[in-house]
Amino acid sequence: MSGCEWLGSKKIKKQKLVIVGIDAGTWKIILPLLREGRLPNFQALMERGSSGYLATLKTTSASPVLWTSILTGKLPEKHGIKGYISVRGFPVNSTMRKVKDLAEILSDGGYTVGFVGFWASWPAQKVRGWLVSDLVSLGRFKDSQASANWYVDDYSYLLKIKKVTYPEDLLKELYPLLLSPHQIPREFYQRVCEFNDREWEEFQKIHWVSRTDFESLLKYSIVSDLNFQRIALYLLKEKKPEVLAVYFEGPDIIEHFFWRYMEPEYFSGVSEREKERFGETIRNYYQVIDDYIGELRASAEPGTAFLIISDHGMERVIKEGSEALHSGSHAQKHPDGIMIFSGPGIKAQRDKMVQGASLLDITPTILYYLGLPVAEDMDGEVLMELFTEEFLKSHPLKLIPTYEKKRKRIKEQASPLDSEMVKKLRALGYIH
Numbered sequence: 001m002s003g004c005e006w007l008g009s010k011k012i013k014k015q016k017l018v019i020v021g022i023d024a025g026t027w028k029i030i031l032p033l034l035r036e037g038r039l040p041n042f043q044a045l046m047e048r049g050s051s052g053y054l055a056t057l058k059t060t061s062a063s064p065v066l067w068t069s070i071l072t073g074k075l076p077e078k079h080g081i082k083g084y085i086s087v088r089g090f091p092v093n094s095t096m097r098k099v100k101d102l103a104e105i106l107s108d109g110g111y112t113v114g115f116v117g118f119w120a121s122w123p124a125q126k127v128r129g130w131l132v133s134d135l136v137s138l139g140r141f142k143d144s145q146a147s148a149n150w151y152v153d154d155y156s157y158l159l160k161i162k163k164v165t166y167p168e169d170l171l172k173e174l175y176p177l178l179l180s181p182h183q184i185p186r187e188f189y190q191r192v193c194e195f196n197d198r199e200w201e202e203f204q205k206i207h208w209v210s211r212t213d214f215e216s217l218l219k220y221s222i223v224s225d226l227n228f229q230r231i232a233l234y235l236l237k238e239k240k241p242e243v244l245a246v247y248f249e250g251p252d253i254i255e256h257f258f259w260r261y262m263e264p265e266y267f268s269g270v271s272e273r274e275k276e277r278f279g280e281t282i283r284n285y286y287q288v289i290d291d292y293i294g295e296l297r298a299s300a301e302p303g304t305a306f307l308i309i310s311d312h313g314m315e316r317v318i319k320e321g322s323e324a325l326h327s328g329s330h331a332q333k334h335p336d337g338i339m340i341f342s343g344p345g346i347k348a349q350r351d352k353m354v355q356g357a358s359l360l361d362i363t364p365t366i367l368y369y370l371g372l373p374v375a376e377d378m379d380g381e382v383l384m385e386l387f388t389e390e391f392l393k394s395h396p397l398k399l400i401p402t403y404e405k406k407r408k409r410i411k412e413q414a415s416p417l418d419s420e421m422v423k424k425l426r427a428l429g430y431i432h
């Protein structure tokens with residue numbers, strides 16, 4: 001067992017950590033649900049830890065850029081991921097990232113990691129542990145015949161792609177965990193929206209992802225997040241990484257397209273039946289995510305810290321009729337995201353919302369918490385106000401100039417699923 005390890009000249013005890021990345025996780029939805037007692041796991045973490053707003057970058061609303069800033073502690077100019085599509089015209093991936101990310105830094109620092117599903121993580125880079133790239137949720141789109149019917153029900157194409165996971169063999173092990181949409185029972189989908197028998201029949205027929213078919217986006221989101229959750233739980237139980245991180249994209253997609261049903265008074269053309277079916281969809285989905293957090297808590301070893309973060313918030317679109325059909329937006333005012341941090345050494349301050357934190361602070365704060373040096377070339381800072389006096393006293397801040405010295409330059413490379421990625425980004429209204 002790896003209880004302790006020599007890092008630099010000092011012996012540190014390794015703190016276990018689970019990181020849950022919720023795209024577009026917002027207090028706007030969470031706080032009312034907490035008051036209704038509908039998010040017991042969020043609540044438990046908040047009561048035992050510190051929570052606050054997490055400012056996003058004002059220069060972009062593109063998730064690959066923001067999540068790369070979260071996981072590097074650096075601004076886009078430094079990390080090199082500047083949008084959904086690279087300057088050379090293909091979807092961004094890990095070969096375009098110019099600096100080490102958290103998974104690589106923690107690996108260098110002696111921690112074992114399991115990272116699941118984050119943007120631009122293909123090709124899976126070598127880490128001390130396990131890395132599951134975002135291509136896993138895209139793999140099922142390949143090899144479908146017509147462009148109108150490209151949401152196929154199997155993942156076999158994934159097995160033909162290199163470096164979907166690190167180590168490469170991990171994919172074969174995870175493959176049986178991947179559910180196709182039709183393997184998920186009606187009861188599960190019904191947690192998120194209502195179906196009568198006819199509507200359920202129609203829903204089952206959906207084999208595409210289209211921005212004009214919101215139910216197709218709902219289906220895609222549910223399947224994608226559920227598969228990443230199943231992989232994260234598997235890694236936690238079977239591989240026991242010291243730091244596990246998992247990313248859920250669904251809340252962002254569902255908030256973009258289903259906000260109109262939650263606040264129909266601001267939108268025209270929402271039918272009574274749509275209100276019944278989808279009025280609670282966003283809120284219901286947070287309860288699904290809360291369950292996922294609960295499952296992770298139940299599977300983590302006692303004493304494991306939990307960090308819940310989002311890249312930005314979400315709000316009702318200011319003006320209806322945006323061409324992407326979005327009714328929720330984060331591109332107009334760049335609303336803050338969320339942060340909940342709970343674990344040994346973290347202050348329990350349930351009645352206070354920490355202000356002034358930025359998503360750039362996440363990586364420096366994690367490194368400090370885990371006893372590793374913070375790099376001076378990072379743009380964020382350690383959020384000292386999250387830690388107890390005792391922890392601060394016994395954990396002096398260590399600094400190093402940079403983590404970059406040892407990073408090999410990687411040759412830029414396009415993915416075999418680039419055209420599927422572009423279709424997905426178009427369907428979501430992220431690119432045109």
Ligand SMILES: [Zn+2]
Pocket residue numbers: 024063252253256330
């Ligand atoms: Zn978004």
